[in-house]
Amino acid sequence: MQRLIEGVHKFRVEAFGRYRDLFHKLAHEGQHPQTLFITCADSRVLAELITQSQPGELFVVKNVGNIVPPASATGRTNSTSAAIEFAVEVLGVHDIVVCGHSQCGAMGALMRGGVDGALLPHFSRWLELAAPVRDVVNTLYFHLSAEAERQRAAEEENVLFALGNLLTYPCFQARLADQQLNLHGWFYRIGTGELFAYDPVGGQFQPLLPPAETKPA
Ligand SMILES: [Zn+2]
Incomplete structure (x- = not known):
């Protein structure tokens, strides 16, 4: 302290x-931030630092595992869904970034079957929101035997799961259709400081290049 x-x-x-x-x-x-930045509560992932953002530029939501609950989870009050609604409907952000990261303890716990519900009841229920990620990894990445590889797959799939869940919010549909809102899936590698962005065409995360080096679509 x-x-x-x-x-x-x-x-x-x-x-x-x-x-x-x-x-x-x-x-x-x-405040008039342009971007809602959703990332993990992990102390090694600092949104403003890794994007070199100034005060007022990012509306940051940090939660355990950068999990985005689906809109149908509104019965269970959670601050992430509240922040998403506020950022889109009130602040009018133009971009939403979901940024996962390497060595994510939450995704590691998810792949090991969750946490002790008696000891960590809130964490356990929160983590189960990402249970479909575990199912995807067990199905699509069954060939991966090393725990670290399966965790990495979960870290990336969790970003895609979060992007899909964002689409379940009613406030998104019209804004996405007329391109008032853009969604981005990012991945931060803690040990190297590298950022990767999901390429929906190639179906994988690619190094995030400076704007001048971005290949034309
Ligand atoms: Zn994490």
Whole structure:
């Protein structure tokens, strides 16, 4: 805790000045982020850092396993669905990124059959929202025997599962049709800092290239 308090003081004294005008503007004009960024609560995945974003640019949702519940899960109140609705309907974001990552403990637990429901009742129920991911991996990746390979497959399939679940929200259909909203599946490799983007044409994650190097569609 001492480290955190020292950090707060350092921010006020050394860093805030660099952002003073920007925060002043954001405080008076409100936030208008262009992107909803959904990623894992993992402490090694920092949305603003890996995208080099400024305050006010990203509306970030972090949850355990970057799981997106389907709209049909509204009976079970969850902050992720609330944030999705707010970002789309109120903030009017133009892009939604779901960013999975390597060494994801949640996906590892999912592939090992879940967690102890008596000890971790909330985590257990939350993780079961991604049970279809485990089924996909067991079906399509049955040839993978190493636990790490199966976890990696789950980490990537979980991103695609999340994108599919986003489509179940009623607020998405019209906006996607007239291209007011774009969905992106990303994958962050912790050990190297690399980002990959899902290519729906090729059906796999490809290195995320700088805009100038992006091949024409
Ligand atoms: Zn994770």
